[in-house]
Amino acid sequence: MKKLSFLDKIFFFLNSVAAALLLTSYLIPYISPKITSTVSVLSLGLPLLLICNTLFMLYWMLKLKKQFLVSLIILLIGYQHVNAFIQINEKKTLGDDDLKIMSYNVRMFNMYNWTKEKNIETKIKNLIYKEDPDVVAIQEYHKNAKKFRNYPYQYIKNNHASIELCILSKYKIINHGSLDFKPTGNNAIFADIVIKSDTIRFYNLHLQSLKIDKNKDNFGAKDSKNLLQTLKKHFRIQATQIEQLKAHEKKCNYRTIFMGDFNNTAFSWVYKTLKEKKTDTFIASGSGFGKTFDYIFPFRIDFILVDESMEVTSFKNFKENYSDHFPIMSRINFSKNHKK
Numbered sequence: 001m002k003k004l005s006f007l008d009k010i011f012f013f014l015n016s017v018a019a020a021l022l023l024t025s026y027l028i029p030y031i032s033p034k035i036t037s038t039v040s041v042l043s044l045g046l047p048l049l050l051i052c053n054t055l056f057m058l059y060w061m062l063k064l065k066k067q068f069l070v071s072l073i074i075l076l077i078g079y080q081h082v083n084a085f086i087q088i089n090e091k092k093t094l095g096d097d098d099l100k101i102m103s104y105n106v107r108m109f110n111m112y113n114w115t116k117e118k119n120i121e122t123k124i125k126n127l128i129y130k131e132d133p134d135v136v137a138i139q140e141y142h143k144n145a146k147k148f149r150n151y152p153y154q155y156i157k158n159n160h161a162s163i164e165l166c167i168l169s170k171y172k173i174i175n176h177g178s179l180d181f182k183p184t185g186n187n188a189i190f191a192d193i194v195i196k197s198d199t200i201r202f203y204n205l206h207l208q209s210l211k212i213d214k215n216k217d218n219f220g221a222k223d224s225k226n227l228l229q230t231l232k233k234h235f236r237i238q239a240t241q242i243e244q245l246k247a248h249e250k251k252c253n254y255r256t257i258f259m260g261d262f263n264n265t266a267f268s269w270v271y272k273t274l275k276e277k278k279t280d281t282f283i284a285s286g287s288g289f290g291k292t293f294d295y296i297f298p299f300r301i302d303f304i305l306v307d308e309s310m311e312v313t314s315f316k317n318f319k320e321n322y323s324d325h326f327p328i329m330s331r332i333n334f335s336k337n338h339k340k
Contacts (some may be wrong), residue, residue, distance in 0.1 A: 031271035037232035063156040084266035098331040102133035105325035137204035137259035168233035205260035278305040281330035
């Protein structure tokens with residue numbers, strides 16, 4: 001510190017604070033929101049801490065100062081968190097028998113005019129028809145929307161007023177149902193789909209919404225306190241939903257796939273719990289930040305998690321701005337005769 005200028009000393013102090021916060025945040029996925037929901041709220045700021053520490057590291061490296069080691073070591077300790085934030089993957093060979101699966105929160109096809117862009121429902125449907133996935137999980141499907149053609153098997157479940165969840169499939173659905181989360185408008189549904197000689201259970205998740213509105217001022221003294229209490233409450237609700245979902249999955253004799261809007265990040269207890277014995281298709285084959293939600297930071301809150309026995313051959317993020325979420329799609333391959 002003796003060789004640092006006064007300004008650099010201030011930078012190093014801020015660097016040390018950011019590094020300490022990032023190190024502490026690595027514990028978040030291991031603590032249930034039911035134990036302490038305050039810690040869960042910190043997970044929303046983890047992307048910013050990763051960026052800050054990366055910038056500090058580059059700053060010291062450019063100045064040829066050993067202080068770069070502070071952030072470098074912290075980033076290396078949490079490599080799996082960095083890995084979940086940004087990906088660089090080589091393209092894999094696509095198989096002719098790959099299964100294409102898509103998840104998309106369509107925000108009720110703009111039924112309430114959140115954007116002035118016209119014909120949103122048509123544009124969303126044309127995008128899906130063009131990409132031609134075999135199975136599609138849709139969140140915030142509107143009951144007045146026209147049904148999708150090209151998908152002979154559909155399960156649509158009303159979960160709150162006009163908001164619905166939907167699973168579309170080109171393959172036969174032999175069983176389906178709803179978990180009926182209470183007391184909330186969010187929900188999870190499932191469909192058992194026969195694909196060649198195998199049966200896979202697909203879960204479409206729309207976990208408890210956090211009710212964050214980027215167009216409102218949430219950072220005044222009173223507003224910040226109210227926002228914090230709201231977030232803590234909703235993280236606890238999410239924890240209850242995950243417990244219900246995992247108990248439901250445990251009774252299933254098939255391999256399972258989780259798709260949908262988790263309303264939480266890859267740095268959360270929710271994500272860690274859902275990812276047990278699963279492969280995150282973005283980490284396996286994605287690239288870039290994997291942004292799925294239109295917000296200040298490149299939030300990734302929509303996921304496709306497949307059984308760890310399945311091979312992920314591709315993952316794609318879309319940039320079409322037809323909703324406040326962006327669709328995601330993956331191709332997977334799995335052995336025909338595998339039994340759970």
